[in-house]
Amino acid sequence: MDLVPKPDQVLAAAGNAAHLLLYGGLADLRPMPRTLVDDGLLREVYHYRPDPAVEQHGDPVLLVTPLAAPATCFDLRRGCSVVEHLVGTGRPTYLVEYGEVSFRDRNLGLEHWVEEVVPTAIREASRHAGGRPVHVVGWSLGGIFAMLAAADFADLPIASLSVLGAPVDTTLVPMIAPLRPLLRETDWPGPITRTYRALGGAPTPLVRWAFQLTSFQKLVTKPIAVAVHLDDADWLAQVEAVDRFTAAMTAYPGRSFGQLYHRFAKGNALATGTVELGDHPVSLSAVTAPTLVFAGAGDGIAPIAAVRAVLPLLSGSSDVRFEIVPGGHLGMLAGRGARDSTWQVLDEWFEEHDGRAVPRRRAAKKAPATQARAKKVAAQKAPAKKVAAEKAPAKKVAAEKAPAKKVAAEKAPAKKAPDTEAIGANPRRRHPSAGSRALAP
Numbered sequence: 001m002d003l004v005p006k007p008d009q010v011l012a013a014a015g016n017a018a019h020l021l022l023y024g025g026l027a028d029l030r031p032m033p034r035t036l037v038d039d040g041l042l043r044e045v046y047h048y049r050p051d052p053a054v055e056q057h058g059d060p061v062l063l064v065t066p067l068a069a070p071a072t073c074f075d076l077r078r079g080c081s082v083v084e085h086l087v088g089t090g091r092p093t094y095l096v097e098y099g100e101v102s103f104r105d106r107n108l109g110l111e112h113w114v115e116e117v118v119p120t121a122i123r124e125a126s127r128h129a130g131g132r133p134v135h136v137v138g139w140s141l142g143g144i145f146a147m148l149a150a151a152d153f154a155d156l157p158i159a160s161l162s163v164l165g166a167p168v169d170t171t172l173v174p175m176i177a178p179l180r181p182l183l184r185e186t187d188w189p190g191p192i193t194r195t196y197r198a199l200g201g202a203p204t205p206l207v208r209w210a211f212q213l214t215s216f217q218k219l220v221t222k223p224i225a226v227a228v229h230l231d232d233a234d235w236l237a238q239v240e241a242v243d244r245f246t247a248a249m250t251a252y253p254g255r256s257f258g259q260l261y262h263r264f265a266k267g268n269a270l271a272t273g274t275v276e277l278g279d280h281p282v283s284l285s286a287v288t289a290p291t292l293v294f295a296g297a298g299d300g301i302a303p304i305a306a307v308r309a310v311l312p313l314l315s316g317s318s319d320v321r322f323e324i325v326p327g328g329h330l331g332m333l334a335g336r337g338a339r340d341s342t343w344q345v346l347d348e349w350f351e352e353h354d355g356r357a358v359p360r361r362r363a364a365k366k367a368p369a370t371q372a373r374a375k376k377v378a379a380q381k382a383p384a385k386k387v388a389a390e391k392a393p394a395k396k397v398a399a400e401k402a403p404a405k406k407v408a409a410e411k412a413p414a415k416k417a418p419d420t421e422a423i424g425a426n427p428r429r430r431h432p433s434a435g436s437r438a439l440a441p
Contacts, residue, residue, distance in 0.1 A: 012231035020236070027237035028078035029244060032087060034095070038124040042105065043117045045124050048083055048093040058354045059159045060092035060129040062122055066141035067113070067256060070248035071097040073139055076334040077241035079234070082137075085343050091350065092129050096121035101251045109255040110145075111278040118149040119156055126157040133159035135350050136289075139333050140165050140302065141260075147310075148275065151286040160353040161287070162346060164294040165329050167302035169271040169309035170264055174300065238336060245330065273313040284310065290319035292349050294342060296332030297324055321349075 020026065038045040050056055063074045063082065074095060075083040086093040096117065118136075125134050136158055138146035143163035150158055167173050230236070252260070263269045263276070274283045291314050295307040304324060314320045323345055326337040333342065 009231040012233070017230060025237075025240045026233050027240040027244075029241060030078060031072075032075050032081060032083045037094075037128050038120070040116070040120065042098045042101065042108070042112070043120060044097050044099055045121045046095045046097070047125075047128055048087050048095070050092070051087050051090070054088060054090040056092060057090050058092070058350060059132045059135055060094055060125050061086055061135045061137060061350065062125045063093070063095040064118060064121070064136060064138035064142035064146050065095070065097050066139060066143075066145075067098065068101075068250050068252050069140065069142075070245060070250070071095055072241075072245050072248060073330065073333060076245060076330075077237060080238060080241065080334050080336060080338070082334060082338075082343065085339070089347060092132075094121070094125040094128070094134075101253055105253045107255050108253045109278070110259045112256075113145050114148045114152060114277055114282070118145050119153050122149070122156050122158065131157075133157045133355075135160050135162065135353070137162040137346070138164070138166070140329065144168075144270070147284055147287055147291070147314075148277065148282050150289055151284055152277070152282045154286065154288065158289040159355075160349060161289050161291040162294070162349060163291065163310070164333055164342070165296055165299055165302040165307065166293075166310070167306035168313070169306050170268050171271070172303060172306040172309065174303065234336065242330065271309055284313040285315045287314055287317050289317065290353050291317045291321075292345070293320070293322050294332060294345075295322070295324050296327045296329060298326070298328045299332060301329040319353075 033049045034046040035049065036044060037047045063071075065071050065073060075081045078084060083093055083095070098113075098117070122134050122136060126132060134157055136146045136150070138144070138161075143166035146161055147163060147166075150156060150161055269275050270284075273285060274281045276282075293307060293310060295302065295304040297304070299307075308322060311320060311322060323342075325332050325341040325345070327333075327335040327342075332338060
């Protein structure tokens with residue numbers, strides 16, 4: 001709203017204020033209709049009902065939520081819902097969420113999600129979709145779960161991975177960096193360890209407070225911002241939806257929180273590329289699926305540098321790409337700017353990797369992983385790729401995509417270092433993992 005409001009702004013502000021007073025909000029918070037297709041211990045897999053007016057096409061998408069965050073991160077509100085967008089494009093859409101975490105779940109570690117929840121959800125989504133490979137999309141810790149599961153189980157029917165706002169190098173996270181000397185000097189078991197053990201994890205109020213702290217300045221200035229945007233119904237609806245999302249956050253199980261604290265925050269183990277989970281190490285170099293990594297330009301929880309650190313660790317992936325998109329930690333996924341950036345990039349990525357051959361291997365629980373075994377699995381997959389390449393449809397797809405590769409090849413001789421901090425404007429250009437681009441607003 002202008003410093004001296006125009007008549008139409010005054011009328012809009014008055015209408016919005018009246019609507020807030022009479023109805024309590026402006027946001028359309030109706031969830032997208034869905035059906036439960038599988039459930040287990042802290043695992044619920046849902047299939048979103050297709051739009052009867054839109055023809056179904058392409059491989060299914062599985063949305064993976066992080067711990068403690070509600071599944072509304074993917075279905076924030078009508079108009080800013082990743083689910084609504086995917087269903088509207090005719091893409092079969094699934095979601096895995098974890099339900100309410102309680103004190104009785106305090107002994108569950110991260111391996112429960114990496115070895116049981118996410119792999120089972122991927123298999124169930126594939127089964128429900130007629131055996132098709134799955135595009136797995138994980139936000140925040142959900143993205144880390146997706147990568148570790150793909151690394152730990154080479155037989156999963158994964159068409160591609162998309163990882164949004166997942167901080168791999170915690171030394172580059174501003175919230176954690178000042179605390180690292182204190183974490184290193186804390187004796188075992190220190191006060192933090194004793195506290196979360198006594199509470200059975202990180203309680204809901206603490207999780208909610210930590211998320212709000214990342215946007216402390218916005219929280220303090222929120223009343224002023226609301227007054228300034230009182231004539232903007234879409235802006236007010238977004239604030240309302242984010243408030244509901246924050247209020248619905250849940251707790252972390254005790255053992256899982258301990259692993260996040262000691263191995264990720266304190267030990268920065270993920271930045272080495274290998275994490276001990278359960279009784280064996282899991283290495284990100286074992287990921288073979290095409291992987292698209294997103295960083296939010298204004299993300300305080302997962303800054304660009306902390307996210308970009310994963311790129312050299314995905315050495316076994318057949319295709320690694322990096323994108324910087326507008327928005328903060330939640331905004332990059334479900335913000336108003338995500339409609340014209342993140343979602344369009346995802347659409348292009350899915351279409352490019354639809355129909356990827358799935359490795360045919362007997363599903364079994366993995367024995368302790370080693371570097372040699374990871375290389376052997378990658379080598380075994382090579383013939384499958386060759387067979388897929390010999391099929392006529394694959395040749396046709398490759399032929400159709402050839403011009404785009406040719407354009408990229410023509411640009412290569414320039415060898416101009418990409419500006420990884422900038423948001424580009426060419427929707428057809430693709431960069432390797434060393435670069436970044438996003439769509440024009």
